[in-house]
Amino acid sequence: MKVEQLTPPLVVHGEGPAWSPRWSGIRWLDMLEGDVLELMPSGSVRRRHVGPVASLIAPRRGGGTMLATGTEVLVSDSDDLDAALDPIASLVDSPACRLNEGGCAPDGSLYIGSMAFDGASGRGSLWRIGADHTPVTAIDPVTVSNGIAWSPDGSTAYYADTPTDRVDMFSWTPDDGLSDRRPFASVGGPDGLCVDAEGGVWVARYGAGAVHRYAPDGALTAIIRVPAPFTTSVAFVGPDLRQLVVTTSRLEPQAGELGGALFAVDPGVAGVALTEFAG
Incomplete structure (x- = not known):
């Protein structure tokens, strides 16, 4: 699989790629700089500073955006990158x-x-934060809470607490939330992850310069080599969800010349659409 570089090394610690058909392009985070970036169709990049840390961005059901900073969750009623945000x-x-x-x-x-x-x-x-905005503890304690994504049928969640060197799986229902935690796959340095339409789990490996795909039974089925060693997160983007984007970091001294760039690849399978926040 051929990896394409979409941007120069624009960020210090890239994370959280996301896509909505309502946005102008892919959005992702310069997490520890507290910035949100958007890749425009022209290839230019817009950037917005939101605080000391930017942790997560996602579309909001019915329009608007959800954004997490270092301490709180905020929402906007508009899809514009510069829209006003309310905690x-x-x-x-x-x-x-x-x-x-x-x-x-x-x-x-x-x-x-x-x-x-x-x-x-x-x-x-x-x-876990529902539509009423009330936070409830889902797992406690963890060390470095990282990627989480759901199977195409919604019955299984995949989750990485990075120092465990493992991706775990949970049963999930709207009423019970996460239950029956068990190991899914041994993965060195698991960071962000996403799921494809066939149930495969794609995991960015921090420090390995790679994204691994695991079949629903946990078997390793594909490896994508990325020319930046600190791969941080992955997401399927585009109208047909057939492009996989990969964020990277240049926090570490060994990050190389391309650490902090955004990459993309055609993995030969479509992804699962990003679920919009109901709150």
């Missing part, structure tokens, strides 16, 4: 911790996790 939930009250990645379940509830800035063990949590 709906405050989740982190320790200056030693921040929000870090998440995703929306099939019912539109938001699952978003946290971690300590220094990666200290057991300092993070995973929360």
Whole structure:
């Protein structure tokens, strides 16, 4: 699979790629700089600063956008990148911790996790926020709460707590949320992840310069090599959801010349549409 470089190394720590047909293009985060970026059809990039940290962005059901900063979740009523944002939930009250990645379940509830800035063990949590904006703890404790995504039929969630070197799977229902946690696949340095229409799970491996695909039975079926060693997250984008984009980081000294660039590949399979936030 041929990897295409979509942008120069524009970010320090790329994360959270997302796409909505209502947006002008792919959006992703310069997480620790607190910026949201949007790749325009012309190839130019728009950037908006939202706070000390930008953790997650997703479309909002019925129009508008959901955005998470380092401590809270905000929403806008407009899809414009520069739309006014209003807070709906405050989740982190320790200056030693921040929000870090998440995703929306099939019912539109938001699952978003946290971690300590220094990666200290057991300092993070995973929360669920429904349409009423009330946060409920879903998993506690975790260390570096990272990617979460759902199977095409919505019955299974895949989740990475990075230091475990493993992606776990849960049974999921709208009433019960996450249950029956069990190992899915052993993965060194799992970061962001997404799911394709065949049920395959695509996982960015931080420090490996690679994205791995795992079949629904946990078998490794594909490896995409990326010319930047610190691959951070993945998402299917575009009208047919057949382009896989990969964010990267240049935080580490070994990041190389292309760390912080955005990449894309045609993986030969379509993705699952991003669920919009119901809140």
